[in-house]
Amino acid sequence: MVLSKTWQNFFRETGEMSRFTWRFFAHGFKPRYEFAEFFRQCFLIGYKSLPLIGLTGFILGLVLTLQLRPSLIDYGVESQLPAMVGIAIVREIGPVITALIFAGKIGSSIGAELGSMKVTEQIDAMEVSGTNPFKYLVVTRVLAATLMLPVLVILSDGISLYGSYLGVNIRGITSFNLFFKQVFDALSFSDLSPAFIKTFFFGFAVGMIGCYKGYNSQKGTEGVGRSANSAVVVSSLLIFIIDLVVVQVTDILGLN
Amino acid sequence: MQAEQETIPFIQRVTAQQPVISIHHLYKSFGTNAVLIDLNFLLNKGENVAVLGKSGSGKSVMIKCIIGLLRPDSGEINVLGKEVTTLNQEELDRIRVRVGFLFQSNALYDSMTVRENLEFPLRRHWIQITPAESNEKVMDALTNVGLAHTVDMMPAELSGGMRKRIALARTLILNPDIMLYDEPTTGLDPITGREISQLMAELGEKYNTSSVIISHDMNCIRTTADRVVMLIDGRCYTEGKYEELKKSNDPNVKQFFE
Ligand SMILES: Nc1ncnc2c1ncn2[C@@H]1O[C@H](COP(=O)(O)OP(=O)(O)OP(=O)(O)O)[C@@H](O)[C@H]1O
Ligand SMILES: [Mg+2]
Numbered sequence: 001m002v003l004s005k006t007w008q009n010f011f012r013e014t015g016e017m018s019r020f021t022w023r024f025f026a027h028g029f030k031p032r033y034e035f036a037e038f039f040r041q042c043f044l045i046g047y048k049s050l051p052l053i054g055l056t057g058f059i060l061g062l063v064l065t066l067q068l069r070p071s072l073i074d075y076g077v078e079s080q081l082p083a084m085v086g087i088a089i090v091r092e093i094g095p096v097i098t099a100l101i102f103a104g105k106i107g108s109s110i111g112a113e114l115g116s117m118k119v120t121e122q123i124d125a126m127e128v129s130g131t132n133p134f135k136y137l138v139v140t141r142v143l144a145a146t147l148m149l150p151v152l153v154i155l156s157d158g159i160s161l162y163g164s165y166l167g168v169n170i171r172g173i174t175s176f177n178l179f180f181k182q183v184f185d186a187l188s189f190s191d192l193s194p195a196f197i198k199t200f201f202f203g204f205a206v207g208m209i210g211c212y213k214g215y216n217s218q219k220g221t222e223g224v225g226r227s228a229n230s231a232v233v234v235s236s237l238l239i240f241i242i243d244l245v246v247v248q249v250t251d252i253l254g255l256n
Numbered sequence: 257m258q259a260e261q262e263t264i265p266f267i268q269r270v271t272a273q274q275p276v277i278s279i280h281h282l283y284k285s286f287g288t289n290a291v292l293i294d295l296n297f298l299l300n301k302g303e304n305v306a307v308l309g310k311s312g313s314g315k316s317v318m319i320k321c322i323i324g325l326l327r328p329d330s331g332e333i334n335v336l337g338k339e340v341t342t343l344n345q346e347e348l349d350r351i352r353v354r355v356g357f358l359f360q361s362n363a364l365y366d367s368m369t370v371r372e373n374l375e376f377p378l379r380r381h382w383i384q385i386t387p388a389e390s391n392e393k394v395m396d397a398l399t400n401v402g403l404a405h406t407v408d409m410m411p412a413e414l415s416g417g418m419r420k421r422i423a424l425a426r427t428l429i430l431n432p433d434i435m436l437y438d439e440p441t442t443g444l445d446p447i448t449g450r451e452i453s454q455l456m457a458e459l460g461e462k463y464n465t466s467s468v469i470i471s472h473d474m475n476c477i478r479t480t481a482d483r484v485v486m487l488i489d490g491r492c493y494t495e496g497k498y499e500e501l502k503k504s505n506d507p508n509v510k511q512f513f514e
Contacts, residue, residue: 117365117366120361120363120366121359121361121362121363122363122365122366124325124357124359124363125363126365126376126380127325128323129377129380129381130349130353130377130380130381130382132345194390
């Protein structure tokens, strides 16, 4: 059976990506450690996406609350509003939306940065200057993305819930304490832990794909653009796939 | 006995120019694209050799093999007495301290200032150096290329010629024994190109480097090179002094001088 060109490319890409990921685990945890660059990347990656993620989180919580309210009133369970919004945000919407925005912002910027470093031979220049560019550029960025996304998700969840609290108060009246008591009563450990754990995988995927695409960028400015673009597309897709897998796994483990 | 004592110094005098780079039977291909086919090349100490060839003839591939950025398929590459293809990472790094590489696209780090760019090789090569010495080296290197005032600027703020000079300064900051120039004047206007060529010749003289200069700029080759090697279809087609080649009637050689 002859595979079509598209499928051949798909399998080649997947294979190359797996090799790249393997390289990360094979080399990433051996010295020399690039601590300074790692902390710089943590700061850049976390800080750069903070305003955007904060704003979208806020709007998300607010809108979700306003839209859920009429339905809940229909069923006569308006008092369950904080609990429902809380679960929706913490378990699914917060992590996934934040990760998608993170992919758009950070995935593309990593892809473009490494891509232009590749085509202007900066990566080669690092290598002849006694630096392992894979460790200096890729490992630091992937680790920073993996560790920063969970932090951003927690912040975003918090801001979303605050947005939701304001949303509740547009039509009704709830005290801040009561609102958050209701939210946290509804949440159990098994709601939090899978949601939290999957964000590490999301961050890893965004960092890894961004670096892979940039590192293998084709010559020319067009190649750099394509790297940035496909970094976003592929990592967004991966976020949903990981989400699906995590749901299945936690289901099997009885964590749901 | 008497004769032997006389011949030994005699032989040494002839071979006083030891090769710092020697390449034997080098093969390199990318997939089905055979780029270098049985390439042989010698660079003697103190010599400046220009490598001439059409775009895509594998010139960049050749010098990237020399510095170990690309692994050849087969063949020997001897640099400063070490076989590059068999070295481990640490030994390779030690060779790379002594071989400077000026990249075709300058390869200045966009995210760093000029100072950080120049400090990068100093910091990364585990060279024992105090901040004061490092600063002095940076300023020296920049003064050499006449750009001391740009020390706190970003590469994006500089013109093409200035960027080339900064890249040159960054390459020379480790005082390498060998310089590999990949098309140092391509993309520059003729006047700036001439300035860069002169700078290369001056600095080569000052620091007593041997160099490989890849170029199709005849002015640059005339200013900087003692010998010209012509690369066609992945082989050394011919070599000689600039004037000799210029007079050649071979159409393959002539086309470069038109
Ligand atoms: N990393 C690579 N992967 C695949 N093919 C490559 C790679 N590097 C170079 N090549 C191929 O090798 C050939 C020679 O490339 P090279 O860059 O050495 O040319 P060049 O002589 O330096 O030309 P130019 O004057 O344009 O710089 C080209 O056909 C190019 O496609
Ligand atoms: Mg080239």
